[in-house]
Amino acid sequence: MNNKKTRMDTAADMQVEAQDFAQKSVDQAQKAFEKVTDAAHDNAQVLEAATSAYNSGVVDLHKKAMEFTQKNMEQAFAFSRSLFSVKEFNEAISLQQSFVKEQAEVLKSQATELSEIAVRLSTEAAKPLQDSVKKSFEGFSKSFAA
Numbered sequence: 001m002n003n004k005k006t007r008m009d010t011a012a013d014m015q016v017e018a019q020d021f022a023q024k025s026v027d028q029a030q031k032a033f034e035k036v037t038d039a040a041h042d043n044a045q046v047l048e049a050a051t052s053a054y055n056s057g058v059v060d061l062h063k064k065a066m067e068f069t070q071k072n073m074e075q076a077f078a079f080s081r082s083l084f085s086v087k088e089f090n091e092a093i094s095l096q097q098s099f100v101k102e103q104a105e106v107l108k109s110q111a112t113e114l115s116e117i118a119v120r121l122s123t124e125a126a127k128p129l130q131d132s133v134k135k136s137f138e139g140f141s142k143s144f145a146a
Contacts, residue, residue: 042132049128057121064117068110075103 079099086092 002102046128046132050125053128054121054125057117057124061114061117061121068114072103072110075099075106088121 036139079095081096083092
């Protein structure tokens with residue numbers, strides 16, 4: 001009978017160990033899920049920040065392009081008016097050369113300004129992503145150091 005009781009105790013102990021193991025597994029799975037959920041939430045915030053910065057930059061770029069287009073069209077109309085008022089062919093050629101030279105300088109300046117806006121746009125849109133990656137690597141470093 002003593003042998004039978006020992007087997008029952010052993011079976012009961014195994015059942016308790018199995019329950020403990022199952023509970024620990026569920027706890028670990030829940031912690032892992034919470035970490036994944038937190039990471040997904042953080043990633044969504046990073047993406048939202050990057051998108052916001054990108055949208056703002058694109059609006060600035062679009063506004064500047066429209067401003068340049070308007071200025072260029074105004075200059076083209078002014079040139080056309082001047083061209084129609086010339087009396088001699090040489091005067092028309094001179095006017096044309098001046099307009100082309102001025103427009104080349106204006107376009108160079110405008111291209112530079114648009115390029116600066118595009119670089120700023122790229123930098124600002126990438127910053128939240130860079131910060132997130134940096135934060136992740138710091139977190140991984142701390143995890144491995146511990």
